[in-house]
Amino acid sequence: MKYSISEEKVVFDDHYKMVKAKVTYDTFEGNHISTTRLAFERGDSVAILLLEKDSHSILLTNQFRYPTCKNADGWLLEIPAGSLEENEKPQDCIKREVMEELGYKIKMPKLLSTFYTSPGASTERIFLFYCEVSKNDKIEKGGGNEHENEDIQLVKIPVSQITSKILELKDAKTILALQWFPLNIMNK
Structure with a gap:
């Protein structure tokens, strides 16, 4: 065809x-x-599911999202994510985004999948990663990029609460990542 x-x-x-x-x-x-x-x-983006092993928690961001205000949401819990810059490799971008948003240094993110966010309307693809960190990997404050007017809060969700939390979330990439986790990490 x-x-x-x-x-x-x-x-x-x-x-x-x-x-x-x-x-x-x-x-x-x-x-x-x-x-x-x-x-x-919109350009391509990266996102990552982060497991902080010593606290046995998933690391999420909480931030204001203007487009969600139409449905009275405003702030969303999400996995860390961001936009690829021109000629930037997805692995480099996700390392930069995790440092900016949460202040954690990540070493070897594993690519899980690449997918379209809304193929009927948008050209955007997301490169979805997984990585494990420890509390010692938090080396900066995080909170977002000041020049982009970001205000990001770190939220730790215990692994034991993931399956019940999925139904409360509104962000598709986060739901997808959290569904992947029990099937590939928790049950092994």
């Missing part, structure tokens, strides 16, 4: 971009569909 993209142009360019294009693609019955589509170009 094939597709083609034409007449692609940026229709909004601020902190993020919105691109509009004419797309033509094959159908499963052997025909073609031609239509206009929009794509939110």
Whole structure:
């Protein structure tokens, strides 16, 4: 099956971009569909599930998220995450983000998966990692990047509470990571 993209142009360019294009693609019955589509170009991101082994806790962030205010949420518990900078490797980005947000130095994050956040609307992919740390790995304050107006709180969730906590969470990458944990770490 094939597709083609034409007449692609940026229709909004601020902190993020919105691109509009004419797309033509094959159908499963052997025909073609031609239509206009929009794509939110956010760039790729990284996220990480962190286990602090000595406290037997998962490390989460609590931070304000403007887009969630429409549904009266505002602050969300999430795994640490951030946006890749141009030409930055995902492993380097996640190390930088964990230091900025939580103040922990991580050594060898393990890539679990790469996935789209909302493939019907956004080009963003997330590189999801896992890593174990100790209390001694917390070498800086954390709290977010001041230049990005971040205010991030570290939240430790005991591993014993993960399965009950999943139903309270609103962030998809965090739910996915916390579902992975019992299947791959807790039950081994």
